[in-house]
């Protein structure tokens with residue numbers, strides 16, 4: 331039975347909820363993508379995306395694909411078959427990027443890390459220090475491993491690359507971190523930053539987004555991997571005039587324009603603070619309320635966009651997810667591959683607020699009770715409530731009680 335009434339509660343970590351403003355912006359008639367007006371739209375989204383990646387000098391590319399396509403574009407445009415790549419895997423997404431690199435005939439050294447931890451920065455430093463001949467051409471890192479709810483330290487990775495004085499390209503998967511967890515492409519000197527539309531950018535799936543540093547663009551000259559649809563050279567010449575080498579996904583671009591407007595209205599820093607605050611509430615529900623463990627092994631790995639919550643032994647996480655979906659119209663994220671059945675995930679990124687998340691927490695709790703998990707009814711909601719009521723989403727702006735009262739009662743300022 332599927333519920334007809336009420337909203338579907340979508341709490342998978344992508345696709346995320348789409349703001350009504352973005353949905354409306356995408357309801358457009360088709361138009362000529364070779365018109366003289368089209369470049370206004372394409373140029374504005376391409377240049378504004380640079381602000382989201384935090385790069386002035388880099389260049390952004392938009393492909394009609396999902397994030398996986400942008401992974402492929404990053405690899406094939408800058409590396410040659412047989413090139414040595416150093417990567418680490420600790421979840422389904424870091425695993426899949428390694429798998430792709432192997433299938434594209436790169437020579438991948440994959441460091442296997444326990445699921446629940448992230449990029450092993452010290453181990454990478456050791457390897458780079460002994461690679462005196464600089465045979466390693468590229469380093470792959472997954473900034474936010476969506477399968478386990480683990481965020482890695484990309485600034486720290488850059489630091490050890492510099493300490494080893496290593497010239498490899500730095501390729502980073504920022505699909506489930508961009509526009510939700512701070513990502514500083516230029517400061518961290520990331521060469522290829524991969525993203526997609528259906529996570530922090532609050533759009534449907536359908537755009538693969540890639541930001542490339544000047545060093546990454548330079549690497550294209552010597553990279554001999556076969557590429558055609560994803561060839562950045564074709565994009566560069568067409569984008570230069572505000573066009574695409576093929577028919578662009580027009581409604582998605584209008585949606586992206588609106589999503590970028592919303593992002594800049596809120597401000598990136600406030601977006602990151604809000605995501606941290608939401609994540610802390612969800613983590614409080616899981617650990618203090620339900621007494622369950624996160625898949626992420628230590629606080630330094632905690633992701634502010636997704637929490638992977640371990641179910642107790644003897645319980646199948648897939649059962650919790652299925653009951654949540656069928657009975658309460660709540661979509662939770664599944665355990666993927668190695669952690670299938672062992673956990674469920676709550677995505678807390680994009681267009682959200684506390685009470686939407688309360689729905690996810692309450693629904694997950696009801697489904698857990700239904701399948702026999704020993705949690706106290708109401709405990710998750712209570713823990714999240716305690717956290718959110720006693721913390722400010724944007725901690726740096728401390729507002730006094732009087733100001734709060736004034737703001738809440740003056741016209742036009744209630745948000």
Ligand SMILES: *Cc1c(COP(=O)(O)O)cnc(C)c1O
Nearest residue numbers: 396397398423474476505506526
């Ligand atoms: C969602 C996601 C991807 C890309 O998946 P697509 O389905 O191809 O968009 C890649 N990496 C991470 C970390 C992700 O969360």
